[in-house]
Amino acid sequence: MALDSIEGSLKERGVRLTRQRQILLELIDKTGEHLDAERLYQLAKERDPKLNRVTVYRTLKMLKSSGLVDELDLMHFTGDQHFYETRLKQEHAHMVCLRCGRVEEFFGEPLQRLRKQIESHFGFQILVARTEIGGYCAHCQTLRLREVEELRSQVEASPVGAPLPPAKRARRA
Amino acid sequence: MALDSIEGSLKERGVRLTRQRQILLELIDKTGEHLDAERLYQLAKERDPKLNRVTVYRTLKMLKSSGLVDELDLMHFTGDQHFYETRLKQEHAHMVCLRCGRVEEFFGEPLQRLRKQIESHFGFQILVARTEIGGYCAHCQTLRLREVEELRSQVEASPVGAPLPPAKRARRA
């Protein structure tokens, strides 16, 4: 199991497996989503109401600098938080739909190719690699078109020019 | 000249070319570095001491959502700011040395390949793509080795185990 390999890696280096860390590790490992610090904190609090937000940040930082998790931004679609995932899968790119927010993963040879070229051309020793792509998913492309049409006709209908709905930043609940 | 094409694009869409924006555009275009908002603000203030930090943020946001500049994180090597570059060059990846902070750019076919595969396999309409890679540049790899050696011998020399120098976050002056 994935959790075991991470816990093993920590134990070897003399990192203590506290109750809090076990909770956080399990959540990161088992949850099928890309969690940010706040969401992880909320989930962790369900299991241990005393667990502090700061511990979440410290744990994530530790896991990141140990190379056990990767940090993502997901194109800052929802804000400026960072998202985390364990380094278990093969390297992959993240595609974020800028309309619905859905995140898809792309595995495939261009990524390995890129890695190899960079290592050989530059003699660069890669520790982390991150590819994030923003755009419209197949489903949203058509919806998007319709929306743009609607806006256009609204603008033409109103003499002054109707203001576009402001693209507000997603706020936390 | 690059500036012209950006200014043209803005003018077409009825965006005003204020004195402040001209200053900022010229700095982004002419400066050969990846600037973050604060640095851009400092540079802009030299030309117009009244220019406000908020205007920098608003201008960057506008340029980004117009697709005229790209936003980078450079692996958060120096902190959580964002860096900006005009979209004039061909698509490229950024390689950040996690020791010296140097940033190199990689152009090359794997990037185009990646783009095409994602578009064809998923029917995904790409608007922005970002590849950032962290590691050690050729030069720092040897230096890094030496540093690790030194640390090791220090640890062996001291009975308690000397604490490693903490990797503090880079603070602003």
Add this chain to the structure above:
DNA sequence: GTTAGTGCAAACCTTTTGCAGCTCT
């Protein structure tokens, strides 16, 4: 028993917002 790790409160950095007044076109 030590030392690493935790919780709490407070700070910090980066970015956004509301609003009154200024300025491009």
Add this chain to the structure above:
DNA sequence: AGAGCTGCAAAAGGTTTGCACTAAC
């Protein structure tokens, strides 16, 4: 003239730090 833009002050969002206490090994 008038919408669009700016500056200012204040706030927000996300993350880190200092310190005293606690718990893992």
